[in-house]
Amino acid sequence: MFKLILIFVCAFAFVNATHAEPQWQTHESIYEAVKAYVAQNINTTAEYEINIVPLASRLNLVLCEQPMEIFTPNLVKAGRAAINVRCNSPKKWAIFVPIIITPFENIVVLTQNMQHGDKITEHHVALARKNVTQLHNNYMTDLTQVINKQISHNLSAGAVITTKDFFEAKLIKRGDHVMMTSSNSGIAIRMSGIAQSDGSRGQVIRVKNQNSDRMVNATVIDTGVVDVMH
Numbered sequence: 001m002f003k004l005i006l007i008f009v010c011a012f013a014f015v016n017a018t019h020a021e022p023q024w025q026t027h028e029s030i031y032e033a034v035k036a037y038v039a040q041n042i043n044t045t046a047e048y049e050i051n052i053v054p055l056a057s058r059l060n061l062v063l064c065e066q067p068m069e070i071f072t073p074n075l076v077k078a079g080r081a082a083i084n085v086r087c088n089s090p091k092k093w094a095i096f097v098p099i100i101i102t103p104f105e106n107i108v109v110l111t112q113n114m115q116h117g118d119k120i121t122e123h124h125v126a127l128a129r130k131n132v133t134q135l136h137n138n139y140m141t142d143l144t145q146v147i148n149k150q151i152s153h154n155l156s157a158g159a160v161i162t163t164k165d166f167f168e169a170k171l172i173k174r175g176d177h178v179m180m181t182s183s184n185s186g187i188a189i190r191m192s193g194i195a196q197s198d199g200s201r202g203q204v205i206r207v208k209n210q211n212s213d214r215m216v217n218a219t220v221i222d223t224g225v226v227d228v229m230h
Contacts (some may be wrong), residue, residue: 003109023063024088027055033068034083034097043075045074046103046132053098065089078103078133105132108161114151119169122147130160138162168200171223180207180218182228193218193226 027168031052038050064087071084078101086094106127114124125143132139140146140161149166159165172195180191196206197218205228207218219225 003017021098025061025063025068027059028056030061030068030085030097033070034085037070037083038076038099038101041072041076042101043077044103046105047080048078048101048103051102053095053100053102055095059095061087061095062089062091062095064093076101080170103132104129105139105141106130107132107135108143108146110159110161112157114154115154116151118144118151120149120151120166125161135160135162138164168203168219170198170200171220172199172205172226174198176224177210178207178218179225180209180216180228181221181225182230184230191228195226199226 069086081099083094107130108125109128111126150169174197176195178193178195180193182189192210193207199205203220217229221227
């Protein structure tokens with residue numbers, strides 16, 4: 001009988017002790033909530049990776065009886081940030097969760113070495129997935145943005161092409177014989193001319209009409225072709 005009573009008392013004490021222990025909010029549940037918040041409030045359309053700096057293992061937070069409140073003063077940007085996580089249950093708590101967001105995009109890179117003045121073709125470039133944190137939006141995401149441009153300085157294979165790395169290629173050089181086109185009232189006219197200066201696509205240059213010796217302004221539209229301005 002004494003043994004039965006002792007077993008009962010021990011079991012009762014164990015059950016009470018179990019119920020008395022508080023339940024803790026797992027760090028994993030906080031991380032998942034932070035990730036969900038970032039996905040809805042990040043200020044980028046790029047693909048990104050999020051790295052959450054782990055909370056101290058000894059940090060015990062009482063289980064929140066209602067959904068945690070997660071917020072930041074502004075939209076989340078690439079780089080380092082601190083996410084506010086707060087529990088408004090009777091046993092309140094609040095913490096900051098540090099995160100690092102790294103954005104990635106498929107951007108234009110060189111596939112081979114190029115030198116100043118070289119003309120870029122489709123064989124010189126490709127798209128590669130890169131961390132764009134330090135590129136300050138000067139990178140290209142479309143191969144057509146650089147095709148037929150000229151390299152402004154020597155670059156090695158694998159280099160990311162930015163806006164400062166190229167310039168518009170000269171489609172016409174001074175003294176070149178060019179085709180002058182003109183469209184007036186639906187009638188297309190073609191004439192021969194001589195360029196008086198170098199010109200890139202879209203640039204206005206002076207051209208001498210070989211038939212009349214008249215000087216006109218014309219817009220460079222392709223290699224050896226200009227459109228006479230009216």
